[in-house]
Amino acid sequence: MDRTALAREIDSVCRLQGTFTVRxxxxxxxYFDKYLFEARPVLLRRVAQAMVPLLPADTELVGGLELGGVPIATMVSSLTGLPALFVRKQAKTYGTCRLAEGGEVAGTKITLIEDVITTGGAVRNATEALRELGATVEVVICAIDRSGGGETGPLADIGVETRSVLTKADLDRS
Incomplete structure (x- = not known):
């Protein structure tokens, strides 16, 4: 993967200037409007292809976080043949009343997929909820890491390693 070219393309498509409140x-x-790259199939595929080598070998499910992680996880699933899991912010209050759709999570090793991580709040919440359901979650792969967390990432305190395709620094250099 040509990381510099990918960073340059994402930056040109997604970087918006103005005043924005983040999660x-x-x-x-x-603001990096990740939906702009997620809505472009060729660029989405390039991001997903860059995530594939970052997946731990023992991954059983790729868990896309609502909403931005879902299209990326779907593409990663398509590229690898691993089943996808769609993780809600909150469990449904009707029907199956599930937090995660796509299969059973108890006893499985899930690698979470997220679009952008700044503080890691959404990943933290999903990790805690999935662990309560009996899943093992140790790695999150994100398209863009804005946390500045370095090697350990913003989720090291809960035992989750952050792996990123690009960082804010990569985009700033593009």
């Missing part, structure tokens, strides 16, 4: 409540002057 954590922080106000930022630039």
């Amino acid at each position: 954590s409540g922080q106000v930022v002057s630039e």
